[in-house]
Each structure stands twice: as structure tokens, then as C-alpha cells.
Amino acid sequence: MRGAVLYAPGDVRFEERTDPGIENPTDAVIRTVATCVCGSDLWDYRGINPVEQPAPFGHEYVGIEEVGGDVKNVEVGQFVVGSFFASDNTCPNCRNGYQTNCLHREFVGAGGCQAERIRIPPLADGTLVATLEVPDETYVPSLLACSDVMGTGWYAARAAEVGPGDTVAVVGDGAVGLCAVIAARELGAERIIAMSRHEPRQRLAREFGATDIVAERGEEGVARIKEMTGGIGTDRVLECVGNEQSMQQGLNSTRPGGNVGFVGVPHGVSLDGAQLFYSQVGVRGGPAPVRAYLPDLIDRVLTGRIDPGKVFDLKLPLSEVAEGYKAMDERRAIKTLLMP
Secondary structure, eight states: OEEEEEEETTEEEEEEOOOOOOOSTTOEEEEEEEEEOOTTHHHHHTTSSOOOSOEEOOOOEEEEEEEOTTOOSSOTTOEEEEOSEEOOSOSHHHHTTOGGGOTTOEEGGGGOSSBSEEEEOSOHHHHEEEOSSOOOGGGHHHHHHHTTHHHHHHHHHHHTTOOTTOEEEEEOOSHHHHHHHHHHHHTTOSEEEEEOOOHHHHHHHHHHTOSEEEOOOHHHHHHHHHHHTTTSOEEEEEEOSOBHHHHHHHHHTEEEEEEEEEOSOOBSOOOOHHHHHHHTOEEEEOSOOHHHHHHHHHHHHHTTSOOGGGGOOEEEEGGGHHHHHHHHHTTSOSOEEEEO
């Protein structure tokens, strides 16, 4: 089969790779229907995370599968959506809703999901969720979004405890931030402030449910939020970037007693204990437990309540994966959809 391999910063190649197979009776192998480039992939593509050797790449996927002999919850030929971490879905951490901290977790992306076929390591039953029937192709982008960015945006909102009537600020206008706008709307937020300075992303944020747009960043962005909220700050902030400025912007925009849900993978972020102590702001985040939300999110997609697939504004053949990375790196695309 063929798939993407990252050789060095800026160097993504589409080449022959070993065809995956069932190695354990609890494995599954998926024929990829669609995959994509994630904003978090850019940390490696840009060399911010070290690239020490050629590595298969990508961690988002939907597809039609084959299964090992001990797999019980999904069947051969079903259309499945899965999380980027494999989980047993039965350990204490999974039962508490944190499947990305499963005691037996494995990173599905280690095998590289930007490929024609992928192997789900030996926790297929706890990782994959099948649709009742193979969905129409029009649903595929939104179901793919559920495998990461929609689930991650949802976790940002849940971690911040978004509820009916809340005023919410979303820091970050990438695919996760835009999906966080959807999540805030679905969880009942009354006012959703999308922090974005890019007009196409502003338009999509409004389509997804944003009531206000703030283009300012850093201290100016915080001042604008405070001005809009009577000097107090928002009830919740969803931080979807992962750098020092975005985290400080989030913390300083939140009212005392409010919460920050942070899902941007932190790079160069440090939190001051005294600042947290006196701010009285709650902070929770981490890798999104997507598996916990998949049944609900899949249902919302298939019943037409949400359409997160609109974040894919560039569609390419999988063979052109290198251009997909380049377009996102240069901010010519929000998110690239790749079709084998």
C-alpha cells in the first residue's frame, strides 16, 4: 500500500509502505475511506517537534474494516470512526471518561493514518464505533472530523464546563477552534466570541454559531473581551492553539470562577502559580477523550444537527498529501481532506 512519510521538516513523501495486517486477534485493519492533515501535525512539519527519522504520519481516519477473531463490537464491512488513541474502554480511566489515558492506550497515529490502509492496535473493540449502515459519502467529511477535531473541540467545551446561558470565548480559528464554536452552541452557550483575524474563518465561525468576532490578540484581545463583558471576562474560554500567548489570552479573558478548557498541544507554555491562585480560574485540558463522545457526535452528524466537515476547505487525492501540508502551513487552507 501507499502512505505519507515525514522525512524532515517540510519534507512529506507519498510512498510504498508495508501493508498492515491482523497481528493480534483483537486488532482491526481499515481500508481508509478518508483521512486528513491535522493542525497538530504541523508542529512536526515545521520542525518545532524534532523529526529524528522518517516516520509514517497522520492520526485521523474513517473507513471500512476487517477484524481479528476476538473482536466483538464491530464487524467486517462496517463503516467505522475511531479515536487517535486506542483504548480498551473498560479500565477505570476509560469508565471515568478519559479514554486517552486508558491504562492500555496506544497511539493509533504511530502507524500513520495518512495511508490507504491502517491497523488499529489490539484494542479495536474499545476504539472503534460503527455506523448502523455505510453512510452516504456526503457525511464522510463530518464523520472524519469527529475522529479528532470535532471531538477535541467538544472536549474543550466540556472541560470548561460550558452550559446554557454562558458567554464563551474561543481562542484559535483553526479546525479545532471552529469545531469548539459548534460545541459551545450545542451545549447551550448564549454568547460565543470567536477570536479570529481571518475573514474566511470568521465567516465559518459565524455559520457555526459565533455571535461575536474579536480580531485582536494578546493584551489587546483581552482588553476587547473585558470591554465586551463589562470588565469581568467570559464564563468560559476554549483555548485551541497551544502557545504561550494563546494560553495567557485565555486565562486573562476568563472571569473569576470561570473555566478554561485547553486542548491546543502546549509548546512553550508555562503557568504561574500565583497568577492561577489569585485569578480563581479553573483550568482543565489535555488530549481529548474522543472515544467518549463518538456515539453522540456521530448521531448529531447523521441527524443533521452538526456539520463539522465544513472545516475541510481543501480536498486532495491522498497522493498529493505534501501539498495538503504546505497549504495548511501557509494558511491557504483551514484543513485538508485526503481521499485515497
